[in-house]
Amino acid sequence: MTPPDDFAALALDDDPGVGAESSAAQQVLRRVFGYDSFRGDQREIVEHVVGGGDALVLMPTGGGKSLCYQVPALVRPGVGVVVSPLIALMQDQVDALSALGVRAGFLNSSQYPDERRAVEAQFVAGELDLLYMAPERLRLESTARLLDQGKVALFAIDEAHCVSQWGHDFRPDYLGLSVLHERWPDVPRIALTATATEKTRDEIIQRLDLGSARRFVASFDRPNIQYRIEPKNRPDRQLLDFIRSEHSGDAGIVYCLSRNSVDKTAAFLSENGITAVPYHAGLDNGTRAANQSRFLREDGLVVVATIAFGMGIDKPDVRFVAHLDLPKSVEGYYQETGRAGRDGLPSTAWMVYGLNDVVQQRKLIDSSEGDAAHRRQLQLHLDAMLALCETVSCRRTQLLAYFGQPGLPCGNCDTCLTPPQSWDGTVAAQKLLSAVLRLERERGQRFGAGHIVDILLGKQNPKVQQYGHHELKVFGIGTDLRDGEWRSVVRQLLAGGLLAVHGDYGVLTLTEASSEVLFDGRRVPLRREPERAAKPVRAAKAGKSVAADLAPVDVPMFEKLREWRAATAKEQGVPAYVVFHDATLREIAARKPASLADLGSVGGVGENKLAKYGEQVLEVLTAGR
Template sequence: MAQADVEVVVDMDVEGAPEAGEAVQVLRRVFGYDAFRGSQQEIIEHVIGGGDAVVLMPTGGGKSLCYQIPSLVRSGVGVVISPLIALMQDQVDALRALGVRAGFLNSTQDLEERRLVEAEFLSGELDLLYLAPERLRVEQTLNLLDRGKISLFAIDEAHCVAQWGHDFRPDYLALSMLHERWPEVPRIALTATATEATHGEISSRLRMADARHFVASFDRPNIQYRIATKSEPKRQLLELLRAEHPGDAGIVYCLSRASVEKTAQFLVDNGIEAVPYHAGLDARTRAANQARFLREDGLVVVATIAFGMGIDKPDVRFVAHLDLPKSVEGYYQETGRAGRDGQPSTAWLAYGLQDVVQQRKMIDGSEGDEAHRRRLSAHLDAMLALCETVQCRRVRLLAYFGQESTPCGNCDTCLVPPQTWDGTVPAQKLLSTVVRLQRERGQKFGAGQLIDILMGKKTAKVIQFDHDQLSVFGVGADLREAEWRGVVRQLLAQGLLAVEGDYGTLVLTDTSGEVLRGAREVPMRREPEKPARAARSKASGKRAPVDLPEEALPVFEALRGWRGRTAKEQGVPAYVIFHDATLREIATARPATVAALGAVNGVGENKLAKYGEQILDVLAGGDGGDGAEAPAGPAAAPAGRGTAPEPEPADEEALPEPPDDIDW
């Protein structure tokens, strides 16, 4: 690997300890910001002082600075344990663009590359070294670390240690050995996704009970959470993208590989540039599609949950789910990949009866003991509660992570409060139908047949089984089919109905009798009328970025064009050069000198030296080297610096596929 153009040099006093305020100096000089956000400074100073820390901070909150800056200030090399192999190169590229001496060791390198990084580590020529947890099973790696000087251990994505969590990685269980082998080296464990139970498991399994714990708010106020009743999910998705996100980058999650392929092709056929990503694709195709998503503007990736952890693309404007996530943790982490730059973004989910039936079937057929299945059911119950709530989604979401909040005014239930109704009588009718089929006929059926019976439909199947002779035939003709499907879905969500067997037949639960006896009321969320399809957006190209004056838009686009060409020449994602937020501020302020440019948020010393003259050339009406010209304009006074953004780890290793290749 080539060395960075400018090395970070940390001032030390005569005793070899960092000078006071060195963390702030590094923040300004390297990252180009004057102030920390939230608890960043407190965490950083605690680790610099040699203390252990467990950090729970939402995506976009700036977790990576909490170990990057201590690694630059403390003597030695910061060793970062990350499960995200495939994007370590991008992580290192982003740091080297800042002048930070970073390297990685993983299975993608050949022997010569590994030897070079090892030599850099041993000679003290690195500030940060990234390792996958699997590397710590290799005695050669442990011996290498013994021979070097380590400033700290950072355990990223620490929730992977939770054995019943959504991203469990067995190799994380061995990371408690770090303290046993290197007891004097401080450790910092970080995650964006942890319930109180997962938090406790992180502390216990990593043996960090004595560490100082920092828990930030999990709220992502720039994300608008919306959950829609599923009808034609691919068509609903297309309408969302055309009406609200034309030309935007985004991620669409599907449960199965088959659904990924079909959805990606559907979007392409309808004029949306999209690529698939799942573990069934060959490694070359996955890598190419991932690289395109990171490096290109406006691309949509359709993926299974194998994609996304650690993706540091700041301008993802939407995350859409076409299938129900298995847990609130997974949903929160996946939706958190939207809006890392703090700009308004959308988390959209299409959810329906079949999602509930299928998830229940998967739990019943899952490996593991009964306790394991109960845990899976508890995860699903929490996700269903989030989907069915008539209260603020954000309040419900944050409550799951043990945090109180007030209605946000920016989720679907706040913007268009749903209606509720007393569903007790329809529930009794449906449960009675189940009872009569089982007791009178010895039969079990799925939701479709039950609804046909209640609505009085003389289908071939109804006639075949003489179900038109049942006393409940036609007693539910007052409700639409969509409403009956909502009744079934909500009874399943409330545990008043259960799924049984491979065919998804419906059976009573222990609590069904309370409803049948009239001892329990069943409030329900009213199913919406089928919405009219949104008119196709006539917008061409990209929308103006939020908070950008209209007169600054041509300058912003010229800067983006320069950034795109520069990133392509260097073979790195565009955000490694500069984030959109930095380009927006440059386009608005139009600094006329290198010194004024250096006052802009996110322009550190190394990037100022490397790109300063090119940016000024673009602002003056040139193109920074080649390409389309930007309109000239009067220089404005430079804007003041802001607080630190989040240069999150840009790494990813394909996570395990769902156990079944389900195609809904």
């Protein structure tokens, strides 16, 4: 059987070396989740935590992190306490577990007092298997006293990278979670995240007092995601063309840097026939919650959002993630793009990137809070992101290298599909840097990239005339390149630290390294963009891939099963994937089980779902034959 990516598995041998605890975990996996075997490191992690060991687990989004604490919580005596920053999603997480027959609850500020007291009573009485709570709740003495009254099976610290103080998703309340080890030293802890460099891993270990924890680091590669970065030119129109041509009718997330951009982009898409809603902190709580709920429950909805949206979203069929602005770090980019294709099907991580992105991010760093060391750290994050954008090699290998993992050219990113050329940009760099130098030294002036490019191209516009810049020796020496090519030169010089941005107006200035190019003979290789953006080349069109691995004769049955699932999910008020994942429906459509026993052997059909939905599924199969 082929389970979806969240619970996909490699074979688990029933050898004599597997003990009773592992056997119990295996039974839970089959009975509750409907799968015969664990995936990759899952078995080893589960055995370690079931045995009482602490663990730090790094797995990509969709790699099955949740099983690593859910199964041990169901095997060990007591209740698994899950620390999560995702208050708005706890209800959906609990609904998904309840559909599997798992006794789950949550405690957070969204509940009425009576609701909280009911969940607390269930915990004390041992009537829960898993209890979700936000990190700030664990800092309350009343919560600590509550946990002392019951039996805690384990502590799972989800999104553990939030403890990194200068990371991309810092949550101050995570700094207090070292109290778990201090107050409950005998309870195993498992910290989980999808994004962490070696430095961030060390920080997680140190701040959470996990010095004795075993580290489990899975491959960060998401081979089903195609990474593409294109030059920015009318980004709203580029986004519309991208969605229409490749992902019409698909669910997707579009990230923008500002709330204003979010609102404008969502309105633009809606005006052009794409069902889209905004999501950012400036919206009232009701609107945000409604838009998030629609995204989880409706097919084909696009959410345009700031980075506040998406962490913990357990929607398996997001077919694309688009960025209209440059992310601040590779960690953030990886975390956000990882929300695509959790079901393992072909998906796209698409971004447009231009000179203004570099200028804007440099200005944000200069004006950021924190000391010089903090700004240097932000600069290193940005430099790594720019290197990913400007690389002439495989983007996937560049991404994996950032997290310290090897990789071979993937053949499924834009730089593999349409390799860019590199060219000797030394002379062009010298011309541009000379223009900046002459303006500073001869005129005591500084200007932005657009004006300097106009000088190099010899444009006799009013601004050039006003300042007399047509009299400079560098005026008109750059006609060998077009405007867009010069902007690419500026962008790459900024990315390489050979040029800097200064002040609120984004004027260009020289750096210490500039003199190496101007006077010391340093060569400057540059990337030349392909004449046209890479066209998607994939085994199956992403927008139609949910049935791509089915025989044509089985597709109608698959669609009937999806219709049944949609109606069932709507009736129950839950997302469709809570009923069954697409991968499960594909297997049912292909195998066409004729009995409950046969249906129970399909991946993703555990005992509770078999009892709840089995007869209905068989009726759909019988009617479709």
